[in-house]
Amino acid sequence: MRAVQVTRLDGPQALEINDVAAPQPAAHEVLIDVHRVGISFPDLLLSRGQYQLKPELPFTPGVDIAGTVAADGNGFTAGQRVAAVVPYGGGAEQVAVPAMFTFPLPDRLDYEQGAALPMNYLTAEFALAERAGLRSGETVLVHGAAGGVGTATLQVAKGLGATTIGVVSTEEKAEFARAAGADHTVLVDGFKDRVKELTGGQGVDVVLDVVGGDIFTDSLRCLGSQGRLLVVGFAAGQGIPEVKVNRLLLNNTDVRGVGWGEYAMKRPGYMQEQWQRLLPLMEDGTITPPVGKVYPLEQFGQALIDMDNRLTLGKSVIAVR
Numbered sequence: 001m002r003a004v005q006v007t008r009l010d011g012p013q014a015l016e017i018n019d020v021a022a023p024q025p026a027a028h029e030v031l032i033d034v035h036r037v038g039i040s041f042p043d044l045l046l047s048r049g050q051y052q053l054k055p056e057l058p059f060t061p062g063v064d065i066a067g068t069v070a071a072d073g074n075g076f077t078a079g080q081r082v083a084a085v086v087p088y089g090g091g092a093e094q095v096a097v098p099a100m101f102t103f104p105l106p107d108r109l110d111y112e113q114g115a116a117l118p119m120n121y122l123t124a125e126f127a128l129a130e131r132a133g134l135r136s137g138e139t140v141l142v143h144g145a146a147g148g149v150g151t152a153t154l155q156v157a158k159g160l161g162a163t164t165i166g167v168v169s170t171e172e173k174a175e176f177a178r179a180a181g182a183d184h185t186v187l188v189d190g191f192k193d194r195v196k197e198l199t200g201g202q203g204v205d206v207v208l209d210v211v212g213g214d215i216f217t218d219s220l221r222c223l224g225s226q227g228r229l230l231v232v233g234f235a236a237g238q239g240i241p242e243v244k245v246n247r248l249l250l251n252n253t254d255v256r257g258v259g260w261g262e263y264a265m266k267r268p269g270y271m272q273e274q275w276q277r278l279l280p281l282m283e284d285g286t287i288t289p290p291v292g293k294v295y296p297l298e299q300f301g302q303a304l305i306d307m308d309n310r311l312t313l314g315k316s317v318i319a320v321r
Ligand SMILES: NC(=O)c1ccc[n+]([C@@H]2O[C@H](COP(=O)([O-])OP(=O)(O)OC[C@H]3O[C@@H](n4cnc5c(N)ncnc54)[C@H](OP(=O)(O)O)[C@@H]3O)[C@@H](O)[C@H]2O)c1
Pocket: 040, 041, 042, 119, 120, 123, 143, 144, 145, 146, 147, 148, 149, 150, 167, 168, 169, 170, 173, 188, 210, 211, 231, 232, 233, 234, 235, 236, 237, 258, 259, 260, 261, 307, 308, 309, 310, 312, 314
């Protein structure tokens, strides 16, 4: 079968498409005929050897997949439409995935939307519900709001009854974030003052930060009393922000880390519980993942280069068949 491969850690331009042996599923695994693979930030970092995970070379990138089950077993039936998540290895025509990381795909969502779901939406649910303790009626400020985790967070927050403000770098991304469900959008340039205006000087209850870098201090300044800032990622790649802890004391605020993979991997069944909690939102349309661009398998590397150049809208997806 055909698979994308990282054979040397020279970044996305060095990816290869090679013929490899089809996987032989273990007893606890589901064999999936892959239709679509989602492009994820960790793929970019993995291709450069900059991710916390260091798979042996050669390896196949690809975290989120959607497709059909190849054979009955583990509670799934041949031909069933599913989405699934793996640490890497998704960019291939067939993938064997542990049943606990495989999820039935609702009829109203196509394979492209399915490949946009697992990592970003389960991360958003974990961040908002588990780490922030988000309550209905609260306001959430979402950085990178036209990106993958950003658009997922807008929709999950809406499903939990929150008002959302998306922070973006361009007017095009602002429009995309509003179409994805943001109640308000602000440009990153000067975002703190606009957020103060929009909240009548009160500030927001939760900030979800996938960007890091020099916006961090202004994000802290956007928090209202007992606000929580969620540290999710460092897409800006400018170095890790530092916190002057007197700011936390002055306004009774928290900075909370969000490591969805670390949490979910230690708790078998947790991802399935999360999927069950999100299913009603997938079925009523609150969750409708926005897919920006679909690339052929040969352009997996180009899709990562576009992500690196900040050109991605929503989730980018690779068509495998
Ligand atoms: N902690 C967890 O459990 C967890 C789970 C999943 C992902 N993540 C992390 O979350 C981060 C975002 O992932 P994603 O899939 O949402 O990525 P994405 O779709 O590329 O979105 C990231 C957003 O960050 C903004 N950005 C600002 N500076 C950037 C730069 N120099 N390069 C690229 N983007 C920049 C961009 O928005 P603007 O142009 O509008 O500023 C972009 O839309 C990554 O660091 C990823 O590793 C963490």
